[in-house]
Amino acid sequence: MERLLELEVITAERRVLHERAESIILPAANGYLGILPGHAPMIAGLTVGVLQFGPYGNEKRRMAISGGFAEVAHDRVTVLADTAELAEEIDLERALRARARAEERLRSRRPDIDYHRAEMALRRALNRIKAAQG
Numbered sequence: 001m002e003r004l005l006e007l008e009v010i011t012a013e014r015r016v017l018h019e020r021a022e023s024i025i026l027p028a029a030n031g032y033l034g035i036l037p038g039h040a041p042m043i044a045g046l047t048v049g050v051l052q053f054g055p056y057g058n059e060k061r062r063m064a065i066s067g068g069f070a071e072v073a074h075d076r077v078t079v080l081a082d083t084a085e086l087a088e089e090i091d092l093e094r095a096l097r098a099r100a101r102a103e104e105r106l107r108s109r110r111p112d113i114d115y116h117r118a119e120m121a122l123r124r125a126l127n128r129i130k131a132a133q134g
């Protein structure tokens, strides 16, 4: 039988996904990381990015992740994410509104704006838009 990875994605709120996949691409802190069955055990920090999973070399399903950790061991990939939404779960209108809000904050020169926070909100919104639109 074909060897598969077992992917589990969990947030503090819910178990988002538990599925088998031939290949997984993780948004690791220092770049996208491809995982195939037989990968060496590893723990990686994740950043805001799109996690992809599915058939090797073919179109994959997408999930927007905003930071966390991934553990790879014995063909199991466990992702503990700050937030995670499958592409089809993403409310695109909401993400577009979040983007507009963050851009507006970053453009304003008001002294009470937390720029780092606005920058992170913008990154999450752009990432959700990217995951939803493919």
Ligand code: ATP
Pocket (backbone or CB within 6 Å): 013, 066, 083, 084, 085, 089, 090, 091, 092, 094, 095, 098, 121, 124, 125, 128
């Ligand atoms: P917003 O300002 O729209 O709340 P945000 O980036 O501040 O966006 P987060 O704090 O990252 O939101 O996420 C809060 C919760 O809302 C999480 O459970 C996350 O999965 C969910 N979420 C955020 N944006 C969306 C979206 N566009 N579609 C679906 N779920 C979303």
